Amino acid sequence: MEEKILKFIREKYEEGDFKYHISAVVKNAMLLANKLKADKDVVEMAAYLHDMARSLNRDDVKEFVNENEHHIEGAKQSEIFLKELGYDKEFIEKVSHCVLTHRGRGNIEPKTVEARIVACADAMAHFDTFLDLFEVFLKTTDSFEDAVIRIEKKMQRNWEIKLTLPEAKEIVKDKYEAIMLLIKSMKEYI
Numbered sequence: 001m002e003e004k005i006l007k008f009i010r011e012k013y014e015e016g017d018f019k020y021h022i023s024a025v026v027k028n029a030m031l032l033a034n035k036l037k038a039d040k041d042v043v044e045m046a047a048y049l050h051d052m053a054r055s056l057n058r059d060d061v062k063e064f065v066n067e068n069e070h071h072i073e074g075a076k077q078s079e080i081f082l083k084e085l086g087y088d089k090e091f092i093e094k095v096s097h098c099v100l101t102h103r104g105r106g107n108i109e110p111k112t113v114e115a116r117i118v119a120c121a122d123a124m125a126h127f128d129t130f131l132d133l134f135e136v137f138l139k140t141t142d143s144f145e146d147a148v149i150r151i152e153k154k155m156q157r158n159w160e161i162k163l164t165l166p167e168a169k170e171i172v173k174d175k176y177e178a179i180m181l182l183i184k185s186m187k188e189y190i
């Protein structure tokens with residue numbers, strides 16, 4: 001990734017979001033891309049761009065996080081961004097598909113290995129930078145207790161639904177078990 005392009009991408013994210021989420025998604029996506037011999041350029045670009053239409057700094061953050069369609073808007077914005085930078089049509093389409101399907105929601109399924117990798121890496125990032133989720137969830141829930149419960153559900157969903165590649169599960173297995181153990185212990189006091 002060219003330094004100039006990386007600088008453009010960085011500017012699209014809030015600093016903490018880039019540091020604790022995007023960079024962790026990129027790291028895990030590249031691990032999987034190497035293991036599965038996927039197209040590394042597509043995977044890297046899509047990992048960097050996948051949340052470009054999601055901002056946690058908005059005033060209506062509560063509603064926005066719950067209801068937004070940032071994968072759809074993000075796919076459109078990625079296409080415009082990459083076109084402006086002069087990337088070819090095929091590359092743009094491949095990256096855009098990864099961005100569109102990264103949430104694994106609805107009937108928009110990842111159709112390529114690169115898209116599956118980005119969706120998995122998106123979930124894997126939450127295991128790497130787990131405590132950052134509290135920062136996000138405390139802003140979007142009414143209480144600490146509510147945040148704990150919602151984080152537990154999110155981590156279960158990540159593990160059971162989003163980690164569709166066995167290679168991804170294997171990489172984060174220890175962290176998943178540790179996180180669930182600590183949440184279970186905390187819940188005895190809630």
Ligand SMILES: [Fe+2]
Pocket residue numbers: 050051054070071102103
């Ligand atoms: Fe996202």
Ligand SMILES: [Fe+2]
Pocket residue numbers: 021025050051122
């Ligand atoms: Fe993400």
